[in-house]
Amino acid sequence: MTITLNSKIPAGSINDKWNNYKEDAKLVAPGNKRKFKVIVVGSGLAGASAAATMAELGYQVDVFTFHDSPRRAHSIAAQGGINAAKNYQGDGDSVHRLFYDTIKGGDFRAREANVHRLAEVSVNIIDQMVAQGVPFAREYGGMLDNRSFGGAQVSRTFYARGQTGQQLLLGAYQQLARQIGLGNVRMFNRTELVDVVTIEGRCAGIVTRDLVNGEVVSHSAHAVVMATGGYGNVFFLSTNAMACNVTAAWRAHRKGATFANPCYTQIHPTCIPQSDPTQSKLTLMSESLRNDGRVWVPQNPDETRPASQVPEAERDYILERLYPSYGNLAPRDISSRAAKRSVDSGRGVGPLKNGVYLDFSDAINRLGKDVVEERYGNLFEMYERIAGENPYDMPMRIYPASHYTMGGLWVDYELMTNIPGLYAAGEANFSDHGANRLGASALMQGLADGYFVLPYTIGNYLAPMLNKPIPGTDHPAFKEAELAAQARYQGYVDIKGTRSPDYFHREVGRIIWDYCGMERTQQGLEKALSELPALYEEFQKDLRVTGDAESMNQTLEKAGRVDDFFQLGMLMCRDALEREESCGGHFRAEYQTEEGEALRDDEKFAHVAAWEWTGDSTKSIRHKEELNFEAIHLATRSYK
Amino acid sequence: MSNHLKNLKLKIWRQSGPTEKGHFEEYVMPEISDEASFLEMLDVLNEGLIGENKLPVVFDHDCREGICGTCSLMINGQAHGPERSTATCQLHMRKFKSGDEIVIEPWRAAAFPIIKDLMVDRSAFDRIIESGGFISANTGGAPDANLIPIPKSVADAAMDSAECIGCGACVAACPNGAANLFTAAKISHLNLLPQGQAERYKRTEAMVETMDEYFGSCTNHGECEAACPKEISIDVIALMNKDYRKSKLKNRKEISRS
Ligand SMILES: Cc1cc2nc3c(=O)[nH]c(=O)nc-3n(C[C@H](O)[C@H](O)[C@H](O)COP(=O)(O)OP(=O)(O)OC[C@H]3O[C@@H](n4cnc5c(N)ncnc54)[C@H](O)[C@@H]3O)c2cc1C
Ligand code: SF4
Ligand code: FES
Numbered sequence: 001m002t003i004t005l006n007s008k009i010p011a012g013s014i015n016d017k018w019n020n021y022k023e024d025a026k027l028v029a030p031g032n033k034r035k036f037k038v039i040v041v042g043s044g045l046a047g048a049s050a051a052a053t054m055a056e057l058g059y060q061v062d063v064f065t066f067h068d069s070p071r072r073a074h075s076i077a078a079q080g081g082i083n084a085a086k087n088y089q090g091d092g093d094s095v096h097r098l099f100y101d102t103i104k105g106g107d108f109r110a111r112e113a114n115v116h117r118l119a120e121v122s123v124n125i126i127d128q129m130v131a132q133g134v135p136f137a138r139e140y141g142g143m144l145d146n147r148s149f150g151g152a153q154v155s156r157t158f159y160a161r162g163q164t165g166q167q168l169l170l171g172a173y174q175q176l177a178r179q180i181g182l183g184n185v186r187m188f189n190r191t192e193l194v195d196v197v198t199i200e201g202r203c204a205g206i207v208t209r210d211l212v213n214g215e216v217v218s219h220s221a222h223a224v225v226m227a228t229g230g231y232g233n234v235f236f237l238s239t240n241a242m243a244c245n246v247t248a249a250w251r252a253h254r255k256g257a258t259f260a261n262p263c264y265t266q267i268h269p270t271c272i273p274q275s276d277p278t279q280s281k282l283t284l285m286s287e288s289l290r291n292d293g294r295v296w297v298p299q300n301p302d303e304t305r306p307a308s309q310v311p312e313a314e315r316d317y318i319l320e321r322l323y324p325s326y327g328n329l330a331p332r333d334i335s336s337r338a339a340k341r342s343v344d345s346g347r348g349v350g351p352l353k354n355g356v357y358l359d360f361s362d363a364i365n366r367l368g369k370d371v372v373e374e375r376y377g378n379l380f381e382m383y384e385r386i387a388g389e390n391p392y393d394m395p396m397r398i399y400p401a402s403h404y405t406m407g408g409l410w411v412d413y414e415l416m417t418n419i420p421g422l423y424a425a426g427e428a429n430f431s432d433h434g435a436n437r438l439g440a441s442a443l444m445q446g447l448a449d450g451y452f453v454l455p456y457t458i459g460n461y462l463a464p465m466l467n468k469p470i471p472g473t474d475h476p477a478f479k480e481a482e483l484a485a486q487a488r489y490q491g492y493v494d495i496k497g498t499r500s501p502d503y504f505h506r507e508v509g510r511i512i513w514d515y516c517g518m519e520r521t522q523q524g525l526e527k528a529l530s531e532l533p534a535l536y537e538e539f540q541k542d543l544r545v546t547g548d549a550e551s552m553n554q555t556l557e558k559a560g561r562v563d564d565f566f567q568l569g570m571l572m573c574r575d576a577l578e579r580e581e582s583c584g585g586h587f588r589a590e591y592q593t594e595e596g597e598a599l600r601d602d603e604k605f606a607h608v609a610a611w612e613w614t615g616d617s618t619k620s621i622r623h624k625e626e627l628n629f630e631a632i633h634l635a636t637r638s639y640k
Numbered sequence: 641m642s643n644h645l646k647n648l649k650l651k652i653w654r655q656s657g658p659t660e661k662g663h664f665e666e667y668v669m670p671e672i673s674d675e676a677s678f679l680e681m682l683d684v685l686n687e688g689l690i691g692e693n694k695l696p697v698v699f700d701h702d703c704r705e706g707i708c709g710t711c712s713l714m715i716n717g718q719a720h721g722p723e724r725s726t727a728t729c730q731l732h733m734r735k736f737k738s739g740d741e742i743v744i745e746p747w748r749a750a751a752f753p754i755i756k757d758l759m760v761d762r763s764a765f766d767r768i769i770e771s772g773g774f775i776s777a778n779t780g781g782a783p784d785a786n787l788i789p790i791p792k793s794v795a796d797a798a799m800d801s802a803e804c805i806g807c808g809a810c811v812a813a814c815p816n817g818a819a820n821l822f823t824a825a826k827i828s829h830l831n832l833l834p835q836g837q838a839e840r841y842k843r844t845e846a847m848v849e850t851m852d853e854y855f856g857s858c859t860n861h862g863e864c865e866a867a868c869p870k871e872i873s874i875d876v877i878a879l880m881n882k883d884y885r886k887s888k889l890k891n892r893k894e895i896s897r898s
Contacts, residue, residue, distance in 0.1 A: 053779040068700065069766050071806055072708045088786060124782070131782035133775045133835050135799040142789025160799060166707055167802060174774035181770035189763065212755060241702040276675035278684055281704050382706070385730050451779045500690040502683070547695050551657070552756045554698055555690060 003258060003612050005625045008412040009113040014099075014631040018117045021413070022456055026463035033058030036462050039206055039221040041193045041248055043070030045165075045443060046426025047227030048172035049450030055176075055184035057455060062219060063176070063185055064208060066192040066243060066557075071173045074229055074241040075446065078165020079286035079379070080149065081157035082443040084122040089146050093154040095119045100632060102441060105151040105331055106406070106434020107584035107600065108634050109264070109608075111627060113413055114431045121452040122444050126158055128451060132171040136160050149439035150287055151331040151639075157440045162286055162378045168443055172450070192557065194485045196224065196252045196422065199477045203422035204470065207481045209489065211557060214550040216485050218473035222462055223421045225454060226252060227446075230405035230427035232265065234565045234572070235517070236509025238402035239271055239284040245561035246568050249409050249428050257417040258610035258623060260410035260430035262568065263576035266437055266585045267518050268403030269335035272386055272396075273355040282401040283386055285358070286379055287439040290328045292363035292372065293396070295319050295339070297356050301346035307357055307395045318342055318356070326639040333436045333585045333598075334639060336400035340518050341596075343399065355397035364392065400518060404442060406433045406585065407575075410610040410625070414457035415449060418610075421461060425449035430608070435584025489549045492559040497542030501558040504539045505565065508532070512569050516576050521589045525577040529570065533618060536566045570617040578622060581605045602634050645671040646738040650685065652697055653745045658753050664743075674734040678721065679704060679711065681733055698757040706730040706869060709805030712812070713758055714745040719809035719867040727807060727869040747812035751819070751854045762808050764854040765822060772846035773826045775835050788834050795833075802829040803870045810864035810872075816856035821864040823851045824880035825872045831883055841887035848884045 010021040028036065036059050040051040043065040055061045067073060085098040099119040103110055126144070130136065136158050137145040146155040160167035179185040188208070195207040197218065205220035228248035232238040253259045270285045296315045303310060318338045323330040330338075339356045348354050364372050369392060373380070380391045387397065409417050409424035411431050416423050426446035433441065471477070515521075515528035539562070547553045582591040582598035583605070591599040608625040648669040655662030672681050679701050686696035702710040711728040715721035721731045736742065744758065752760040802825075810821035827844055830836035836843070858877065865874040 049779075056778045067702070068710065068762060069806070071766075071769075072702060072710050074703070074708075076708045077703045077705055086785070124780075126785045127782040128777070128779060130785040130788075131775070131777040131835060133798075133830050133833050135795050135802050135829070135833065136785075138790055138792045138795040140792050142791050143786050160802075163707065163803065166805075167799075170802065174769060175777075175779075177766065177770040178774045178776060180766075181772075187766075241708060242704060243702050276673050276680075278673065278676045278680045280677075280680050280683055283705055382730075385726065385732070388732075388734065455779070500687055502687060544690060544693075546690055546693055552698055552759065555686075555696055 003418055003623050005258065005410065005418060005610055005623055006412060007111060007625060008414060009111070010413065014112060014116050017113050018120055025456060025460040028459045028463050028466065030058055032466055034060060035466065036060065037062065037221040038458065039064070039219060039224045040227060041206065041225065042073065042227035042229060042426070042428070043067070043173070043176065044073035044075040044227060044229055044426060045169055045172055045446035046450045047073070047225070048169065048176045049447050050225055050227060050425055050454045051185055052172065052175040052179050053451055053455045054458065055179035061179070061185045062188065062221070064188045064191050064193060066190060066211060068189055070176055070187065070189070071170065073169060074244050075169040075443070076166045077241060078443055079162045079284065080288040081147065081159035081164045081440040082125070082168065083149070083156050083438070083440040084126045084158060084444065085119055085156060086123055086126060088144060089155045091154045093156050097154065098122060098156065101152050102432065102438060103434065103632050104637055105438040106436050107598065107637050108434065108602070108606070108629065109583050109627065110432055110434030112629060112631055116631070117453065118432050118445055118448050121448045124452055125444060125447045129168060129171050132175060134160060134167045134171045147288055147291055148329065150290060150329045150335070151438040159288070162376065165443060168447065172447070193228070193248045194251065194560070195481045196255045197477050197481050198255050198419055199471050199475060202420040204475070205473065205478065207478065207485050209485065212552050214489070214553070216482050218478035218482055220471060220473050220478070222465055222470055223423065223458055225423040225425055226409060226428050227425045227450065228428045230408065231568060232402045232405050234509065234569055235402040235513050236506050237274065237279065237282050239268060239282055242281060245564065247561050247564045249424070250564040250568055252409060252417065252419070252422060254613050255419070256613070257419050257422060258410040258612055259407070259571065260608050260610045261407040261575065262572045262611065263516065263579060263586050264406035264435045264584065265402060266332060266404040266406060267336045267400040269332055269339055269400050270358060270398045271401035272383065273350060273352065273399040275352070275387070283382070284403065285383060285396060285398060287332070289358060289376060289379060292375065293328065293358040293360050294362060295328055295335070295356055295358055297342045297347040297349060307349070307359065308361070323639045330639045331436060331438065333587070336518055337587060339398070339400055350397045355399040357395040358398045359395035360391060361395070404437055406430065406435060406437055410608065414460065415454055416457070416461065423454060423458065425454055435586055489556060489560065492543060492545045492556055493549050495541065495543045495545070497544045499542050499544055501543065501545070501555060501562045504535070504543065505558070505562045507535055508562070508565055508569050511535070512572065516573050519587050519589050520576050522577065525573045528573045529577070529618065532566065532570050532573065539563070539566060567617045571611055571620055574618065574620065575609055575611065579605060579609065598637070606634070644674045646674070646733060646736060648672060648736065649741040651741060651743045654697070654757055655754055656756060658755060662754070672733055674732070676733045677704065677729060678715070678731040678733065679729050698759050700759045701729055704729040707805060709807040712747050712760065712807055712809070714747065714812060716743050719747070719813045720869050725869055725871045727805070747808055749811045749817035750856065751817060752808060752811065765806055765808065765819070767854060768819065768823055768847055768850045769826065771850035772839070772843040773830070775830060776839060790834060798829050798832040801825045801832070801872065801876055804872055805870055807869060809867040809869060811855065813863040813867035814856065815861055815863065816859060818858040819851050819855040820858040820877050820880070821868060821872055821874065823847055824876040827880045827883065828876040831879070840883065841890040844880065844883040845887040845891055848880065
């Protein structure tokens with residue numbers, strides 16, 4: 001297969017591209033939409049919104065999720081908020097400013113045209129969600145309230161207490177449920193995609209495994225949308241839900257879809273530090289806390305007094321000192337590295353000295369406890385439940401953790417991968433956040449893709465297929481994929497080794513975290529690339545899955561997912577090794593300024609790296625999509 | 641590490657399939673740390689079972705942050721265990737004493753059939769939402785979000801109800817297996833908002849009747865409220881009942897008019 005990466009950016013000025021596209025796109029007449037079957041894999045914000053909207057338009061839609069209900073997708077866990085360029089606060093926000101902030105936040109490694117469209121439709125998202133009954137926070141006058149998030153100097157973040165993702169997902173889920181009730185969507189719960197099928201160069205459908213009885217089944221369609229989320233769980237410990245995994249995107253990759261920028265992963269600065277070796281995941285404390293919390297560590301590495309007794313003069317407010325104009329709201333990658341350096345220098349706090357303080361005592365003095373409780377009450381409770389300490393009296397302890405993945409399936413302006421008919425939306429694609437995502441922009445992107453982009457762009461692909469037959473599931477390519485999937489899952493059971501999938505997952509996670517985490521070096525990445533294949537070989541020989549492949553078997557599910565994490569992990573390290581610059585979440589220690597900031601190399605690396613599968617991820621082929629900046633000048637990212 | 645280590649005895653419900661007969665099995669859980677969560681304790685148990693070439697205990701979970709509503713364990717006869725307003729996944733072992741015996745069962749309700757061990761099928765909740773738990777607002781063409789001001793108190797009350805995570809503890813705790821708290825929470829979220837008025841009575845009628853199709857009926861025990869990890873107030877049931885009664889009048893009036 002020869003790979004062509006045509007980004008299909010429409011002509012015109014940046015302000016006109018999306019309108020120009022919509023005016024030129026081919027349409028499917030309302031009465032003909034029923035003749036098209038679209039598969040949506042994933043029912044998070046991106047999947048649920050895309051499926052509901054396409055069903056409203058009249059397409060036949062089948063939706064798949066491994067969850068027991070579409071309402072459980074990982075989007076539910078987002079806390080802080082969603083951005084939109086509404087300028088309700090009159091503080092100088094605009095579509096252009098959101099566009100600029102997103103490109104800059106992404107360290108100039110995203111495609112301008114996509115990002116501008118995202119900023120444009122952001123305003124429609126808020127209107128749509130309010131019409132659906134999402135109970136966003138309000139001011140006393142009844143108008144919508146906003147707050148600010150890292151990387152922005154305006155207040156453009158809409159929120160629903162500390163449960164914005166929950167409320168948005170329930171909104172999208174309810175809209176999807178309505179279409180299910182009307183018979184326009186067929187919903188497949190507890191069903192996992194295990195392969196993608198291509199016939200004559202186009203995506204013809206998918207193969208799934210029923211998690212309850214192990215049955216492997218094919219589904220054919222005119223188009224397939226992957227809205228399957230991110231791969232942050234490759235690190236084992238992350239803020240992602242336990243079941244988040246890369247299998248769907250990875251299986252598409254193995255069938256020819258290029259995987260873009262896998263090394264762009266985001267480490268979130270404010271998570272509760274690990275407290276115990278049995279720990280299974282890390283809990284995020286919303287970034288919104290940095291609006292009122294101040295990050296500090298003691299000056300003295302041997303400090304033993306409780307936080308409240310450390311005098312002001314002996315505290316180092318690291319972010320305020322290093323980045324005076326953004327202070328505690330510096331972007332995530334920058335804040336995370338500042339915390340890491342404090343801990344590495346021995347000034348960490350807590351019993352394991354593995355965190356930094358996030359202190360609310362000033363805010364409580366200034367605003368009163370009631371106001372602080374109103375803003376963050378449920379987050380404080382959550383912290384107390386996990387850490388066993390009360391943040392009204394003692395500062396929180398926080399430390400960075402894997403949180404979000406900017407890399408993902410390569411897509412063009414229409415959100416189509418390089419396989420015709422296969423689309424990717426939400427966190428599963430790579431498109432809008434460059435090398436670093438700003439807070440509150442993932443929810444925005446998922447809903448933009450699902451509500452306002454895909455429903456337009458998919459018609460442009462489907463229209464010429466009207467009344468042309470598509471291959472059914474009796475096609476040999478489907479049968480072959482089914483057999484391969486059955487063999488794969490039976491294979492895990494048959495190894496009968498000694499170690500569980502979780503054991504291997506922890507081990508891969510440790511290697512990736514140590515060498516491809518917050519700070520990367522050539523030497524470390526080369527080490528990872530020698531350790532990972534050896535461990536992968538051990539996995540293939542020594543895995544133990546008890547039980548069988550014909551019934552509910554959570555160990556078996558996990559085995560398949562860990563297998564794909566191994567392959568992805570190797571590709572991440574290669575991507576990180578070949579990108580000889582630092583940008584956003586990708587920090588190569590060899591490429592930094594004297595002050596320790598990321599040093600980009602625009603001459604050599606102002607491009608997207610899109611990897612082609614060759615049968616072994618240590619031998620994948622790197623393709624480039626050059627990024628052209630027309631509306632924005634490439635500049636050094638500064639938050640000082 | 642200053643963690644206390646505890647030794648526990650676990651009695652866990654094992655059932656290999658929906659129609660199979662289930663039974664309790666006993667396990668000894670040595671040296672579990674205070675810092676571990678309840679589900680991490682089960683992870684440790686399961687790793688041990690795999691080590692002994694046995695089948696691990698199947699249980700539902702995902703976010704482990706108390707928000708997705710997937711976890712669902714009856715712990716010593718209490719839905720989500722002993723800590724108030726806490727989902728199973730947020731419960732930590734510091735709440736237990738060394739030597740404790742802990743009985744772990746699945747949600748037990750006619751409408752939630754067991755799939756395996758501690759995992760149940762809660763899709764009847766989806767049926768209730770599909771029947772009317774939404775505001776019909778097709779994508780596109782929504783008016784500006786600030787066009788209709790919503791008093792803060794109304795938005796807050798709607799949000800209080802909207803916090804329901806759909807876990808099913810209310811049903812599991814109810815001696816009748818009723819889903820009134822879950823259904824009423826959604827009805828009150830949508831019926832309180834100006835955007836929800838157009839379909840208010842149609843929604844209420846459809847959802848209540850779907851609920852009655854799958855679940856037992858409410859006899860005001862109040863166990864649901866006590867079990868709810870999100871502290872959904874039982875008052876929402878009164879609102880639902882009131883709107884349901886009105887719906888019968890309203891909807892009939894509309895039918896006779898058309
Ligand atoms: C703790 C936390 C807090 C966050 N807070 C914020 C925030 O405040 N603001 C913000 O903008 N962003 C936030 N984010 C990021 C944001 O929540 C996610 O990026 C976003 O919700 C992803 O949505 P999605 O629809 O792309 O994927 P998901 O919501 O992850 O959905 C993926 C779907 O795909 C399905 N799926 C996956 N693989 C398969 C398969 N093989 N077969 C079948 N189904 C499959 C899953 O079942 C699920 O339905 C946060 C993330 C975390 C972890
Ligand atoms: S009302 Fe409470 S107990 Fe019932 S499903 Fe909702 S959150 Fe769970
Ligand atoms: S696992 Fe999500 S609420 Fe418990």
